[in-house]
Amino acid sequence: MGPSFSSETSAGFRRIKAVLVIYKAVVVAVVVVLPMLASLSESSKCEFSAIFNFGDSNSDTGGFWAAFPAQSGPFGMTYFKKPAGRASDGRLIIDFLAQALRFPFLSPYLQSIGSDFRHGANFATLASTVLLPNTSLFVTGISPFSLAIQLNQMKEFKVRVNEFSSTDAPVSVHLPSPDVFGKSLYTFYIGQNDFTSNLAAIGIEGVKQYLPQVTSQIAGTIQELYGLGGRTFFVLNLAPIGCYPAFIAELPHNSSDLDMYGCMVSYNNAVSDYNNMLRDTLRQTRKALPNASVVYVDIHSVMLELFRHPTLHGLMYGTKACCGYGGGAYNFNPKVYCGNSKEINGSIATASACDDPQNYVSWDGIHATEAANKLVTLAILNGSYFEPPFPIYEICDLQPIG
Template identity: 35%
Template sequence: MLRAAVLIVFLLSVARHGCSQIYNAIYSFGDSISDTGNLCTGSGGCPSWLTTGQPPYGNTHFGRPTGRCTDGRVVVDFLAEHFRLPLLPPSKASGGDFKKGANMAIIGATTMDFDFFQSHGLGNSIWNNGPLGTQIQWFQQLMPSICGSDCKSYLNNSLFIVGEFGGNDYNAPLFGGKGMAEVRTYVPQIIDKITNSLEALIELGAVDVVVPGVLPIGCFPLYLTLYPSSSKDDYDEIGCLKSFNNLSSYHNDLLKQAVSGLRSKHAGVRLMYADFYAQVADMVRSPETFGLKYGLRVCCGAGGQGSYNYNNRARCGMTGASACADPEKHLVWDGIHLTDAAYHAVADGWLNGTYCTPGILR
């Protein structure tokens, strides 16, 4: 009788905390949207040249810069907290214990390798060596310390987050002066690379895999400030630039098709498409629904300048910029990355399936 009572209490606790689903670990791949500090693992912490490694980054949750490109946590942090796992250490941290998770994501990461950009005259636009293929190599180098000789079964019960990838593949040519028509021709190659990388992770043992799409880049103050238009027709009903969002939508449409194809090919694998685009667009459209107040206005920027509080020459972390007093009410932190509060809402949307198909929670 006592044993039955204890079991009931345990089950009630599990239901209350939402932790009936258990993972060994979480392994993350991506760019600045999900990096937890891979450029800040040296003895001196974040390098002085890294703007996102300076205050007030990290102030909301950690009280200091951690290499995360926000005021606090990113999506993978909230997922780790939900599943009662440690916050994911950056994979480049020396002497780290990666059995419960590791984050290969790094600021500036692209899907495509350097040679791709060099062949398009964009070699000078790529400044780090952590593209998707390299991140998978980093993970493989960690595997012996994570799971020894029985990696398949261990990774079968781990959660993988692969992306988003693509944002920097489009930033480089767009900021480098390439026309939209040319940039759109890159999309199928980028999707093929993501698809092949997912196949590689599945081969290593990944079974539960979240694949986020790219964000609506036309809604970010960085793009809205750099590419203003005098024509109202260039903006949609929520004030975002149509042409840039059409590029994001094209990428996401092809990615969803690729994920669907992989589902058919790998019946035992649970591939989850996370709709970053739809959720961020909804947050711009109706921030109040997500507990926010401001959609397109930057929290950490150039002292109230312009419609979006954004100045590319006085970005967050640079002289002349400052953070708002209420980041918990803002969607956008620094012009291109979201706030701790927004990432928390995104994580909830992925867990419960509102913006993830299927939801992470079974």
């Protein structure tokens, strides 16, 4: 289990030293272990046959833009060289995880052309929430594809797979076999929009009132997927939103609320409270499902370390966005979002991308760059951020993520 870095006490600084030791271990894995894995044949075995992902824009590989086509550059500029349905300059954590497991990138469930579901499906969509969006709870701009909808899509997907396999109709080469659901990894990276969508309107204390419903809904979804055959679940916790350029620029706070790294203490503390609640909920879920592996994945500690000490990890900028407008400490203006142009004070303002996103933690003020996502994935695969420990290297012959 990786250490947490939410405190500014001396104990917190001891934890920072500890994470650097872990990071060095990750480097060893890259330099020594992964090249050896590269020599393995493409037929290397893995107990997982597929990945089924549930989430929001942090893991959406094109679902939202398949439903509402409109994405333009500079999104996708680093890896795909064009917009690829991701809210980043390149690959996401789910992309790197799929590569490590020797799978192709996950096709969005909502993508009607060119999808290949033989190794899983991605139900995540940008702006999705865990709880059902409604006017009494959320502000406008939230996706209709909540976690409950994504679960229903998963159920329908399984029905269709079973139908194709039980009839005389030719089985589509782009669908998995019916036994895939018990041999898959189920991943969750969702909850950020439940946390942030109402912060400006009702504040931290108001948001805290419904966060227990969020963790309960995630647990209930895991139990339903268990009923569908799922046995291995990775649940990623929330990143420190108090360090994201967009939230620092937009959310109300005093200068006294900023720590020595420029992050908002009160908001980060609230995220830590939520993560602890999520951890406790998953512990209870684990007891209820003794035949399942329900793993809490602490990406919060990794992201907080990157925001606080970017230069120690090959980056340069923590709380400054690569793609934005206005320059300054955050390079974020809520009036003009990444890739868009708008008239401001009589002049046309364009939120353009930097030339070196590989040096940034934050891509557009809200999402991580490919560089940060890669570092987070390496930390996950190192195994130090799983609770309880999960032997992923014993289960799969992982390949290097390039």
